[in-house]
Amino acid sequence: MTAVTGWWRGLSGPERFRLYTRLTLQSAILAVAVILAVTTARAWATPGVLIAGAAALLAVEAQPEFATIGRGRKRRWMLPTATAVLVAMWLGYAIAARVLSDEADVDAARSAGIYVAMLAALSIAPFVRHSWWIALGLSVATGVAFGAHPGGMLLVAGITFLVAVFLVGTTLLTRWAITIVDDLERARVVEAKLRVAEERLRFSRDLHDVVGRGFSAIAVKSELASTLLRAGAADRATTEVEEIKTLAVESMDQMRALVRGYRDINLDGEVAGARSLLSAAGCELTVEGDPSAVPAEFHEVAAWVVREATTNIVKHSSATSATITMGSSGMTLRNNGVSSVATDATAGADERSGLRGLAERLAQVGAHIEHSSTADGFVLEVRWEDA
Incomplete structure (x- = not known):
């Protein structure tokens, strides 16, 4: 049975x-x-x-x-x-x-x-x-x-x-x-793929707009500095080189800010995003507890847990319902579709590395993660250091 x-x-x-x-x-x-x-x-x-x-x-x-x-x-x-x-x-x-x-x-x-x-x-x-x-x-x-x-x-x-x-x-x-x-x-699968494609397009567009202009200016000024050096105008060439350095530093700062903004996540936003993505994938998400109950120092890793768990549900299971429970001592995520990450010994390295990377991230803040497969589906449990 x-x-x-x-x-x-x-x-x-x-x-x-x-x-x-x-x-x-x-x-x-x-x-x-x-x-x-x-x-x-x-x-x-x-x-x-x-x-x-x-x-x-x-x-x-x-x-x-x-x-x-x-x-x-x-x-x-x-x-x-x-x-x-x-x-x-x-x-x-x-x-x-x-x-x-x-x-x-x-x-x-x-x-x-x-x-x-x-x-x-x-x-x-x-x-x-x-x-x-x-x-x-x-x-x-x-x-x-x-x-x-x-x-x-x-x-x-x-x-x-x-x-x-x-x-x-x-x-x-x-x-x-x-x-x-x-x-x-088919529409559900296409919608999920479109969401990923739209996010990639947004990031590539932002990267082009923010960094592309700076690199173009660097290329033009480098060519000008080279021409000035060949013409013997060392002072003007030095000025252009200083400006190139300034542009390079600014471009690097802009790129770091862009990547930081792309990577920074918050728990409330991830829960809302998870509900939207899982709904598109035909899975109903139920949230028990309040994100504010999670200690402030664990908000970011909790957000990463929600993101990784949502990705695994969409990619590696056929779940139709999922539940996120959040509290002061930890959080639990359950879904009624058994994930291949936990049950398939031959799963690809990319499938296993998601949870392994998540465990490493949690260990850095003193939390630990456990996952299991039961008759009711897949369970992911996270406990903070004070649990």
Whole structure:
């Protein structure tokens, strides 16, 4: 049970939805096939019903969005094979309904034939072109084949068509829902990447604006000083060199200020940023406690903990919820997606170095960090020196 729970928690939201949809559809087909086979009035009709149910499962398995096994394999043969089997079963029951003389046998053939038509409407019609016309044609043909008289033919065709419309519509809506979920998942990934790209662009723009002008001036004045030296104007060249030195020092100070401003973080800002980033990644963040409860000397390292933990959740887990608890003695971060940083012994060096670098940063201020993987997800605990 623990392994199954861990596997389920390891799936993303879209993967869970797709799995639920596939299992629901195929379980419904299997259950109806078994129930009808058990309750059929004639034993000779039972094998055909089970074969038709298996063919319907094969037809659904042929669709990549509904496949449960071998999703990477080529499955072009599945749908034609399933169609041929269902058509053969339908024709067999239609012939039996016309040639058999016993009323019970005729009723069993009619019931089984209509059931096969329903299976075709559920498992084949939604996945081919002109689904609604195929459903209409199948309903008319079923009415003609299994109706005892003109009125009965019309009744069977009408009932079959209504049920077929419901089945085809339900399946098409399910396919549409899966498409929407996939699009939302792709949009979430793209949004997270865009946030990173925008931050990189902002920093590169600031670096160019602040430092580029100073370096350009240095290059121009260096060329002027070189020209003055060759012309023998040593005094003017000396002046230009002094100005070059001043520009270089100012540019270095500006660059340090820029990098310092980029690297300086505060706890309140990181918590707000974490909530925004995790929301974009499909993870709901809950904050327990108040950042002001964290001792002032640990605010900066606590902010780094929040930033690193947020990065790990986005990059290395499929968490849908996370909790940050802050207090005077430490802080705890939990999420319901098991992080590969803690569980994968073969994880890359960049994945392991994040927590290791964080532990080194915490050690410098007398704090320590522990992380563990549980059945409920991943837990990161930080304790200050007075804990």
